Amino acid sequence: MIRASGAFVALTLDTLRAVPRRPFHWREFLQQAWFIVSVSALPTALVSIPFGAVLALQAGNLIRQFGAQSFTGATAVLGIVREASPVVTALMISGAAGSAICADLGARKIREEIDALEVLGIDPLHRLVVPRVAACAVVAPLLNGLVTTVGLIASYLFNVIAQGGSPGSYLQSFNALAELSDLWISAVKALVFGATAGMIACFKGLSAAGGPKGVGDAVNQTVVFAAMVLFAENFLISAAVW
C-alpha cells in the first residue's frame, strides 16, 4: 500500500515533468476528451436529476420542520454547487472514463505495447498519460457545469412543483447565499478531481500485470481507489476554502 502510494506519487511527478515537453499531442488529447464526454455526459446528467430532487426533498422536509422553508434555495447552493456536483462529476469520470482508460492502458501494458513504445524511444508518459490526464482535467469542469445546471433545475422544479414552495423565495435565498466564487471553486474542484481520477486510471493501467485478469483487477481498483482519494480531496478543499 505504502509502496503503491510512493509509486503513484513518483508517476505523478514524472507526468508533471512531461507536461511542458513539446509537441503536445493534441490529437490524442482531443480524441480522449471527446471519448470522455461521450461516455460520461449522459449518465452524469441522468444522475444529477434525482440528486437535485432528493436534496430538495430531504432539505425541504427538514427545513419545513424548522419553519424556514424559504431557505431551500440556499441548501441547493451549498449542497449542489459546492459539494455534490464536483464529486458526482469526478465519480462519473472515474467510473465511466477512468475505467475505460485503465482498461485500455492495462491491455497495452500486458501486450507489451508500452515496452515497445519505450524501446522505440517514445516516452509513454508524454505520449499517452499527459493527454489523458489533461483531457480528464478539462472535461471535468464542463461536466461539473452540466451537473450544477441540471441539479439546480431539478431541485427548483421539485421544490416548486412537488413541495409547493414559492419560486420567489427559492430564488431569493439562492441569491442570498450564492456567490460567483462558489461556481469558480466548484469548477476548480472538478478540475482537480478530474485530473486525479485520470492520473489514478493511468497509474493503475500502467502497473497492470499478469494477463487479462490483471487488467480486470486494475480496473476494479481504479474505481475504488479513485473514489477514496476524491472524497478525501473534497474534504480537504472544502475545509480549506469555506
Add this chain to the structure above:
Amino acid sequence: MGVEVVVEGLTKSFGRQVIWQDVSLTLPAGEISVLLGPSGTGKSVFLKTLVGLLRPDRGHIWIDGYDLANCSEDKLYELRRLFGVLFQDGALFGSLSLFDNIAFPLREHTKKSESQIRQIVMEKMELVGLLGAESKLPGEISGGMRKRAGLARALVLDPEIILVDEPDSGLDPVRTAYLNQLFVDLNTDFEATFLIVTHDINTARTVPDDIGLLFRRELVMFGPREMLLSSDEPVVRQFLNARRHGPIGMSEEKDVSELEAEAQLGHDPGALPPIPPQLMPTGNRVRRGQQPPGAWLAAHGVIPPQGSFIDDRGRNWLEEYPRLVSAHLNGVR
C-alpha cells in the same frame, strides 16, 4: 555490422524475489546467440534489462563503451536506438494497421517523406513475407503474422542488435522453422547481433552460434554451440542433450532434488546424441559470423558422436560446408 554486448555480474530481483544473479556473458558482434531456460526463469526480464526497460540491482551492460545499466536517461534513449526488439506476441499497436505499425519508428525518428517511408516499409514487409497485409489490423491476423510484423517494425531503423523473445511460443513447428530461417537470413544480410530467448530446445540446438543456459537463478553456461552440445556438465547435458529419458519438458522444470535423485539412481543422461548441423542461410550462402561445423570441437580435441552434422537429407556438413565456401568464393571471383 553488429555491436558487441558485454554483460558483467548482472543481478535482478523484484522485492525479495531474486530472478537471476551474477550473470556474465558476451554477445559477440554479428553472431546469433540463444538464451535457453525453462518458463519463469527470467528470460523476458533479462531481455528487458538489456534494453534498459528494467534496471538491474547490480552489474554492467557494456555497449559501445557505455554502461547501459548505469547511464543517464538521455544516454539510455540514445543507446536504445541500436536495438530492435521483437516482443513475445509482436507488441504491435492495436489501433494501427500493419503498415502504420511498421512505419511508426520512421515517422517518429526520421524526416523521411511519405513516399520514402512507403518504400522502406514495403521492403521490410516483403522481407518478412507480409506483402498484401498492409492494411490489416493486428487483431485480424494470426500469431505468426503478428510476430513477423513485429520483426519488420524492429528492423525498420536498421538496428545493430536484435533481441527476440520466444519466437516459437504459440507457433506450430512449421511456422517456427520459417521464423528461425528468417532470423538466420536476416543475420546473413544485415550482420546484426542477435539474441534469441527461448525455451525451445530444438531452436537452441540448431539456430545459434552461441548458447546460454539460464537455470535456477543462474547462467549455468554460455559459449559456442558445439561446446554446450558436447558438454558433460550434468545440467547442460540434461537440458540440451537428454536422450534416454526424453528431453525434459522445459516448461515443467525439474527441480534440483529431482535431478539429483535421478543422478543417484544412476539415471545419467546417457550417451551424447549426435550434434545437428547448424541452420544455414537460404541461397547457398554463408554467414559472416559463422564458424565451420566441427571447428570448436576440433580445436578442443573433442570427438563428436557418430552421426553428427548430418542433416535430414543425409548430407554431411563437415564435407558440405567447405564445398559451399569454396563455391561461394569462386562465385565472388
